[in-house]
Amino acid sequence: MKAVRFERLTKRFGDLVALDNVNLEIEEGEIYGFLGPNGAGKSTAINIICGLLKIDKGNVYVFGKEIRRDPDFTKRNIGIVPQDIAIYGDLSAYENVSFFASLYGLRGKELKESVEMALKFVGLEDKAREMPKNFSGGMKRRLNIACAIAHRPKLVIMDEPTVGIDPQSRNHILESVKELNRMGSTIIYTSHYMEEVEAICTKISIIDHGKIIAEGTKEELESIITDVNTVMITVGSVTGINEGKLKEINGVRNIEISDNVVKIISSKDVNNLDKIILYFTSNSIPIKNVESQTPDLETVFLTLTGRKLRD
Amino acid sequence: MRIFKIMTKEIKENLTDKKVMAMMVLFPILLMIILGFAFSNTFNNNFKLKDVKVIYTDNGSKEISAGFKNFIEKGKEIGIEFKEIKNIDQGISDIKNAKYSDYIVLKNDNITTYKNDRNGIDSNIVESMLSTFVDRDKAISAIAKANPFALKNITADSNYNFVDVVSLDRNRQPTSKDYYSVTMLTLIILYGSISGVYAIDSERTKKTGNRILTSPTKKYEILTGKLLGTAFSLLIQSAIVFVFSKYVLGAYWGSNIGIIFLLILSEILFSISIGVGLGFIIKKGNTASGIISAIIPFIAFLGGSYFPIDSISSKVLMQIANISPVKWTNSAIFQIIFSNDYSFVSTALLINLICAALFVGLSAYLFSKEAF
Ligand SMILES: Nc1ncnc2c1ncn2[C@@H]1O[C@H](COP(=O)(O)OP(=O)(O)OP(=O)(O)O)[C@@H](O)[C@H]1O
Ligand SMILES: [Mg+2]
Numbered sequence: 001m002k003a004v005r006f007e008r009l010t011k012r013f014g015d016l017v018a019l020d021n022v023n024l025e026i027e028e029g030e031i032y033g034f035l036g037p038n039g040a041g042k043s044t045a046i047n048i049i050c051g052l053l054k055i056d057k058g059n060v061y062v063f064g065k066e067i068r069r070d071p072d073f074t075k076r077n078i079g080i081v082p083q084d085i086a087i088y089g090d091l092s093a094y095e096n097v098s099f100f101a102s103l104y105g106l107r108g109k110e111l112k113e114s115v116e117m118a119l120k121f122v123g124l125e126d127k128a129r130e131m132p133k134n135f136s137g138g139m140k141r142r143l144n145i146a147c148a149i150a151h152r153p154k155l156v157i158m159d160e161p162t163v164g165i166d167p168q169s170r171n172h173i174l175e176s177v178k179e180l181n182r183m184g185s186t187i188i189y190t191s192h193y194m195e196e197v198e199a200i201c202t203k204i205s206i207i208d209h210g211k212i213i214a215e216g217t218k219e220e221l222e223s224i225i226t227d228v229n230t231v232m233i234t235v236g237s238v239t240g241i242n243e244g245k246l247k248e249i250n251g252v253r254n255i256e257i258s259d260n261v262v263k264i265i266s267s268k269d270v271n272n273l274d275k276i277i278l279y280f281t282s283n284s285i286p287i288k289n290v291e292s293q294t295p296d297l298e299t300v301f302l303t304l305t306g307r308k309l310r311d
Numbered sequence: 312m313r314i315f316k317i318m319t320k321e322i323k324e325n326l327t328d329k330k331v332m333a334m335m336v337l338f339p340i341l342l343m344i345i346l347g348f349a350f351s352n353t354f355n356n357n358f359k360l361k362d363v364k365v366i367y368t369d370n371g372s373k374e375i376s377a378g379f380k381n382f383i384e385k386g387k388e389i390g391i392e393f394k395e396i397k398n399i400d401q402g403i404s405d406i407k408n409a410k411y412s413d414y415i416v417l418k419n420d421n422i423t424t425y426k427n428d429r430n431g432i433d434s435n436i437v438e439s440m441l442s443t444f445v446d447r448d449k450a451i452s453a454i455a456k457a458n459p460f461a462l463k464n465i466t467a468d469s470n471y472n473f474v475d476v477v478s479l480d481r482n483r484q485p486t487s488k489d490y491y492s493v494t495m496l497t498l499i500i501l502y503g504s505i506s507g508v509y510a511i512d513s514e515r516t517k518k519t520g521n522r523i524l525t526s527p528t529k530k531y532e533i534l535t536g537k538l539l540g541t542a543f544s545l546l547i548q549s550a551i552v553f554v555f556s557k558y559v560l561g562a563y564w565g566s567n568i569g570i571i572f573l574l575i576l577s578e579i580l581f582s583i584s585i586g587v588g589l590g591f592i593i594k595k596g597n598t599a600s601g602i603i604s605a606i607i608p609f610i611a612f613l614g615g616s617y618f619p620i621d622s623i624s625s626k627v628l629m630q631i632a633n634i635s636p637v638k639w640t641n642s643a644i645f646q647i648i649f650s651n652d653y654s655f656v657s658t659a660l661l662i663n664l665i666c667a668a669l670f671v672g673l674s675a676y677l678f679s680k681e682a683f
Contacts, residue, residue: 050525052682075527086518090324102316103526147522 001064003028003155003186004049009058011044011210018044020210021058026188026203028063028154031181033201034190035297037307041210042190043083046159049188050080062155076104079153083160083190085144089133093124096132097146104151118150121179123172138169145173149180156180157188162196174200194297204297208305221300228253230299231273233262233280234289241285249275254302263293265303313528314536321540324513325506326547335506335548339499340555346495347488347560350618364392364411365437366402371417379417391437413437485563485649492562493644494616496552497637500578501607503545505600507586510541511683512596520683530678534587538671542583549575565648570656577663578640588670591677614638636662 006024010017018041026032034042047053048060051071060067067074087096097115106114119125122142127135132143145161158177162170177200181187191197197204198218205215214221235241241262243255251270256263266272280287293299301307325331365386369376383393394411396402402414406425414425415437424437485493514520523533553575556562564571586603593599611617613628614637620628632638639662643655 052521052524072527075525078525080522080525082518082522084518086522088320088324088517088519090327091320095320095323099316099320100522100526103313103523103528105312105527107312 001028002026002061003030003063004188005059005061006045007059007061009045009048009060010056011041011048011053012056017210019048022210022212024205024212024215026186028186029181029184030202031177031187031189031200033197033204034188034207035192035194035197035204035301036190036207037192037305040207042207043159044210045207046080046157046188046190049074049157050078051075076151077154079148079151079156079185081145081148081156081158081161083163085140087132087140087143087147090131092129093119093132093135093143093146094128096143097150100147101150106151114150114152118146121149121176122146136166136169138165141165142169142173145176149185152185154185155188156185159190160192161189162191162193170196194301198297206301206304208307213304214300218297221297224300224304227268228265228299228303229268230293231264231266231276232289232291232293233264233276233287234291235260235262235280236286236288238262240283246276246279249279252276254306256302260288263299263302265299313532314539317523317528317533317536318540318543321510321537322544322547325541325544331506332548335499335503335545336551339495339552342498343488343491343495343552343556343560343562346491346617347486350487350491363390363437364394365413365415366394366396366405366411367415367417368396368399368402369417370419371422372420375417375420375422379415379422386437485645488560489563489648490619492556492560492564493648494611494614494641496549496556496575497578497614497640497644498607498611498616499552500545500549500575500582501611501637502582502603503541503548503579504582504586504589504603506541506545507538507583507588508590508596508599508603509586510537511587511590512599515594515683516596524682531675534671534675534678538583538587541587542579545579545583546576549579563648565651567647567651570647570653571644574640574643574656574659574663577660577667578637580667581636581663584667584670584674588674591674610635610637614641616641636666639663 002025004024004026006022009019009022009024011019022045034045036042044053048055049062049067051067051074055068062074063077065073088099091099094115097118098111101111101114101118116125116128119128122145124139124142124146127139132140135143141161141163145158148158149156161177162173165173174196177187177189189197189201201218203215203217204221205212206221207213214224216224238257238260241257243257246252246255246262246264249272251266251272252264253267254265264276266276277287277290367379369379371379386393396405399416402416403425405411406414412426416423416425426437511520514523524530553564557564586599589599589603590596593602613620613632613635615632616637620632639655639659643653643659646652646655
């Protein structure tokens with residue numbers, strides 16, 4: 001069965017089309033990644049699934065049922081980890097999880113066990129009685145997750161659950177996502193972080209400007225771009241580089257400049273390395289290193305959208 | 312059951328918030344103590360006036376003299392000292408020197424009073440009392456303008472309600488402690504409306520409101536839970552303040568606590584509903600609570616929360632005071648405690664409950680339209 005299905009889903013905010021006629025299917029059991037830059041429409045899609053936003057056009061099915069027909073069924077089966085941490089700073093970690101779980105009808109012993117399970121799952125069992133207002137960012141993020149899973153939803157939706165946290169907490173979260181999946185939950189996972197999506201997602205769709213522009217496994221997506229070459233040129237300083245001029249070079253499709261590395265994506269069938277290097281030398285920009293890169297999702301993204309994932 | 316969960320969550324949040332508890336419990340208790348002591352002279356001795364000395368010269372007609380004798384008798388009962396003098400110039404100079412509060416001169420059918428600003432309140436009381444015993448129009452027909460710099464006149468439209476005080480005198484009188492125990496309690500309940508605002512706004516700022524909405528919880532369950540939870544919290548806070556005033560301060564609350572409880576409860580519902588309503592109408596909690604904090608002093612002043620306005624104020628102000636909902640609650644409570652009079656109860660209850668119903672309805676409507 002499909003865990004989630006979008007049928008020609010459209011959502012507007014005034015003139016802005018946040019989701020544009022989107023068709024999508026997510027199989028039960030996947031860890032499904034939404035990858036896209038700021039404002040792509042990831043959160044909009046998620047907020048529609050969980051009923052916070054109204055659908056303008058199209059249909060959304062969760063486990064086979066149209067969400068507006070049976071909102072209760074949908075809500076019962078979804079656990080949402082919102083992009084913005086949504087917890088009560090003045091209630092203990094335990095009380096937080098227990099409150100939200102109780103809204104799903106859990107009571108008594110079952111409630112207690114579920115809360116303990118959820119806290120243990122995110123590694124906060126020692127902090128159960130403490131107030132989240134004193135927690136670190138990572139601990140708050142973990143509690144944010146615990147509040148979404150205590151009622152054991154079949155579909156867990158995580159909207160950028162790792163923003164702004166330390167690597168240790170991040171690894172913990174990524175591991176727990178995989179563990180949740182092993183325990184039987186379908187996961188939707190959105191992120192700006194390519195590495196995360198690459199590491200855990202079984203299927204990925206790349207979203208930009210409210211459209212899905214590519215979908216598939218990591219390997220499938222990377223094969224889309226076997227027709228390009230990526231060159232990474234490390235320079236002394238990137239000041240003085242004119243992106244426009246570089247793009248004029250025959251075969252160059254996209255350019256990404258970060259720190260002192262210039263990433264240039266060109267069509268495979270054009271041999272332009274000499275011209276690229278000439279540009280740098282003729283503009284007196286000293287080259288420290290030139291390296292060709294194997295395709296990764298970051299490159300896929302840049303190729304398809306002409307945009308970087310993060311600004 | 313979900314309603315109950317949301318309600319208990321609300322109560323937990325409210326009652327464990329030290330800042331809120333300080334504001335809602337310590338603050339009114341402190342004010343009761345401070346105001347109770349500061350104004351104990353104004354309120355004490357069952358309205359017996361201290362050191363109010365009046366001089367008079369009686370050259371009046373038969374009727375007016377008779378009315379004036381009446382006045383002297385009543386005045387003595389509440390502690391005013393009277394002294395008759397013959398020389399009018401002597402009297403006026405005594406007033407200039409503030410030796411006495413008032414100088415009353417009866418001549419034929421006219422009464423003229425002289426007073427010194429330094430004894431403002433005392434002479435107000437004397438004059439208002441005088442005006443109830445003597446035909447008022449006659450009393451004020453002659454106005455003294457002996458010394459514009461030190462003397463002030465009774466103005467033609469001044470209306471003092473001393474009659475009420477005199478009639479109340481037969482019953483027990485509120486001391487300042489009794490008075491402020493009632494008005495500080497009802498005042499802090501007004502401020503409780505701010506908890507109503509934040510019951511809504513905090514879900515917005517903490518983003519937890521959306522999390523609740525993604526659960527199978529219905530909006531009416533959220534709204535009901537929130538209203539009951541904040542109302543119950545305010546009830547607990549009020550109960551602490553009440554118990555303190557009664558058992559620690561020893562304020563007199565009369566013998567019919569049951570009806571007073573109903574009035575307090577209706578005021579709690581009134582405040583919370585308005586707060587919750589404003590929480591929905593104004594999407595910024597700080598703005599909403601700012602508006603509330605700006606309006607309350609005004610409503611509270613008219614309601615007599617800071618001092619009893621009916622003993623010193625004009626007819627116009629007293630009429631304006633009727634728009635203050637807390638005036639009705641305060642009056643109803645005072646009437647029960649000190650006059651065993653229940654005539655204000657139904658009006659006060661109706662005002663509180665109708666306002667509450669309106670704002671609950673409005674909240675429900677706005678909440679049904681959109682999320683928090
Ligand atoms: N409530 C709203 N009202 C108006 N515009 C909105 C609203 N919510 C989102 N948008 C707009 O819709 C577009 C998609 O936003 P969305 O939050 O879905 O992006 P996103 O992919 O989640 O981005 P991010 O990675 O920054 O979270 C953006 O341009 C955003 O400004
Ligand atoms: Mg988002």
